[in-house]
Amino acid sequence: MLTLRSSPASPFGRKVKISASLLGLTDRIQVTDADTLNPEDSLRQQNPLGKIPALVLENGETLYDSRVIVEYLDHLAGGGRIFPAGWERFAALRQQALADGIMDAALLQVYEGRFRPTEKHEPKWIDHQADKVRRGLDHAEAYLATPATELHIGHIAQACALGYLDLRFGGRWRENAPKLVAWLADFEARVPAFAKTRVSA
Numbered sequence: 001m002l003t004l005r006s007s008p009a010s011p012f013g014r015k016v017k018i019s020a021s022l023l024g025l026t027d028r029i030q031v032t033d034a035d036t037l038n039p040e041d042s043l044r045q046q047n048p049l050g051k052i053p054a055l056v057l058e059n060g061e062t063l064y065d066s067r068v069i070v071e072y073l074d075h076l077a078g079g080g081r082i083f084p085a086g087w088e089r090f091a092a093l094r095q096q097a098l099a100d101g102i103m104d105a106a107l108l109q110v111y112e113g114r115f116r117p118t119e120k121h122e123p124k125w126i127d128h129q130a131d132k133v134r135r136g137l138d139h140a141e142a143y144l145a146t147p148a149t150e151l152h153i154g155h156i157a158q159a160c161a162l163g164y165l166d167l168r169f170g171g172r173w174r175e176n177a178p179k180l181v182a183w184l185a186d187f188e189a190r191v192p193a194f195a196k197t198r199v200s201a
């Protein structure tokens with residue numbers, strides 16, 4: 001049995017869970033919640049960065065981060081299932097990188113709120129991160145909102161990024177991204193694991 005250290009709200013953990021489901025591997029993975037703030041949590045032995053997701057393998061090795069884990073799961077499932085071949089692979093990896101970057105920038109804004117008292121919030125820093133999210137969404141709305149034919153890791157990551165903005169930012173991205181709204185509805189209709197991994201605020 002593989003053990004996924006994650007938390008229900010983690011968008012990167014969600015990427016792994018949805019990938020596992022699409023690859024038919026859900027039954028081989030047990031999910032154990034991790035507390036990234038707790039120094040006593042074994043997570044820090046498993047991943048020195050103390051970040052989730054981390055995947056503990058049957059041989060005791062741990063894989064991180066989400067990008068490595070999804071490659072491993074695809075390999076376990078025979079390879080080439082959620083990673084296309086040829087140029088499409090790089091387009092899919094780039095889409096994943098954009099979505100991961102949106103999630104990183106969104107998380108940093110959430111952490112600013114969590115780690116600093118309100119009077120110490122740095123608006124320039126928050127705006128800097130919010131601009132990344134806005135530019136990323138504008139790009140996805142313009143170029144990455146065509147409903148997928150073959151689902152791949154870029155689509156999974158993009159859905160998780162949009163889902164995280166729904167969870168933590170009240171879904172305000174929807175006002176300026178009608179094509180992405182339709183794109184996400186199509187993804188959700190095709191991927192039951194998306195609804196299954198949704199958490200409410």
Ligand SMILES: N[C@@H](CCC(=O)N[C@@H](CS)C(=O)NCC(=O)O)C(=O)O
Nearest residue numbers: 010011012036051052053065066067
């Ligand atoms: N690049 C990493 C990002 C993972 C990440 O930022 N995880 C967050 C939770 S969603 C985390 O562990 N935060 C705790 C910390 O940064 O200490 C990945 O793809 O897995």
